[in-house]
Amino acid sequence: MTELPSSGRRPGGPPSPFAGRLLLVHAHPDDEAINNGATMARYAAMGAQVTLVTCTRGELGEVIPPTLAHLSGEHLGEHRLAELAEAMRELGVRDARSLGGAGRYEDSGMMGLPDNDDPRCFWRADVDEAAAHLVGVIREVRPHVLVTYDPDGGYGHPDHIQAHRVAMRAADLAAEPDFRTDLGEPWTIAKIYWNRVPRSVADEGFARLKDVLGELPFPASATVDDVPGVVDDPVVTTEIDGTAQVAAKAAAMRAHATQIEVAEPWFALSNRLAQPLFPVEYYELVRGERGGTARESDLFAGITELFAESTFAQITEATTEGGTR
Numbered sequence: 001m002t003e004l005p006s007s008g009r010r011p012g013g014p015p016s017p018f019a020g021r022l023l024l025v026h027a028h029p030d031d032e033a034i035n036n037g038a039t040m041a042r043y044a045a046m047g048a049q050v051t052l053v054t055c056t057r058g059e060l061g062e063v064i065p066p067t068l069a070h071l072s073g074e075h076l077g078e079h080r081l082a083e084l085a086e087a088m089r090e091l092g093v094r095d096a097r098s099l100g101g102a103g104r105y106e107d108s109g110m111m112g113l114p115d116n117d118d119p120r121c122f123w124r125a126d127v128d129e130a131a132a133h134l135v136g137v138i139r140e141v142r143p144h145v146l147v148t149y150d151p152d153g154g155y156g157h158p159d160h161i162q163a164h165r166v167a168m169r170a171a172d173l174a175a176e177p178d179f180r181t182d183l184g185e186p187w188t189i190a191k192i193y194w195n196r197v198p199r200s201v202a203d204e205g206f207a208r209l210k211d212v213l214g215e216l217p218f219p220a221s222a223t224v225d226d227v228p229g230v231v232d233d234p235v236v237t238t239e240i241d242g243t244a245q246v247a248a249k250a251a252a253m254r255a256h257a258t259q260i261e262v263a264e265p266w267f268a269l270s271n272r273l274a275q276p277l278f279p280v281e282y283y284e285l286v287r288g289e290r291g292g293t294a295r296e297s298d299l300f301a302g303i304t305e306l307f308a309e310s311t312f313a314q315i316t317e318a319t320t321e322g323g324t325r
């Protein structure tokens with residue numbers, strides 16, 4: 001029986017929907033586009049089921065465009081969810097959810113601010129209670145792959161750290177047969193990744209930025225230390241080439257207009273410090289079997305039962321069409 005590559009395409013045959021299911025857990029609207037926009041667009045285009053869970057509405061974000069300054073405060077959370085919906089349209093992603101429902105957990109603000117003490121904020125959430133909401137999604141979606149942040153949340157933001165904790169805890173609880181059987185059948189996620197950037201890639205990006213900074217609409221450049229998740233190259237296990245999806249990624253980032261200003265191939269957050277918009281997105285596999293000894297080029301590499309599902313789909317498709325391939 002022909003082993004289907006993870007694209008779900010039988011060599012030489014017509015494309016078939018890729019049966020992979022990818023779950024991403026992020027802290028605020030915009031993080032998904034910045035960290036994984038190209039990856040999400042690439043797998044959505046292959047027919048994979050891509051599900052995004054965002055833990056807050058980003059109510060405490062600063063607003064970049066003066067024309068949107070009026071949104072700061074009570075209206076920003078609702079507006080950022082609308083920005084997120086537009087970003088999903090740009091990426092072709094049809095399943096985006098708020099953890100526990102829109103507004104259940106509020107933006108905690110940057111680390112060390114009094115906002116961190118608000119009992120409604122995500123940083124103050126009970127991790128197991130928040131994880132239970134995510135267990136319901138995991139047992140419904142049954143993802144093969146989970147993507148979230150490293151333990152430091154990429155750059156130490158409380159909501160990012162908490163998103164990591166809740167995502168990893170939910171992955172464990174979802175697999176436990178005795179945990180909340182009302183939330184569905186247990187499900188073990190085959191592979192879990194953390195968002196990463198290899199230091200050599202970050203260094204090279206800022207070296208290129210230095211040469212063109214004067215031509216950009218940004219007053220200054222960020223530094224490698226401002227980029228979330230930068231690690232020494234050997235830590236990175238996986239790279240997803242999003243070159244063909246970089247326009248969609250940039251459009252999704254632009255959709256988050258209150259938070260991101262894009263001047264391809266660069267962007268800036270509300271601090272207006274320019275940084276590279278990476279077309280290749282990088283990951284560290286922290287749970288599950290690595291697909292080979294070299295750096296993976298597919299998040300679903302090595303998930304053999306998935307190939308079986310894809311093969312089954314291919315055969316079913318062929319037989320229902322009456323022909324044999």
Ligand SMILES: CC(=O)N[C@H]1[C@@H](O[C@@H]2[C@H](O)[C@H](O)[C@@H](O)[C@H](O)[C@H]2O)O[C@H](CO)[C@@H](O)[C@@H]1O
Nearest residue numbers: 028058060061062107108109110269270271
């Ligand atoms: C990318 C990200 O996680 N953004 C968060 C972050 O926003 C930063 C914050 O406003 C900071 O003060 C600025 O200097 C920086 O440029 C912003 O990216 O924190 C916000 C508040 O918690 C959050 O809403 C935003 O999504």
Ligand SMILES: [Zn+2]
Nearest residue numbers: 027028031160
């Ligand atoms: Zn964030």
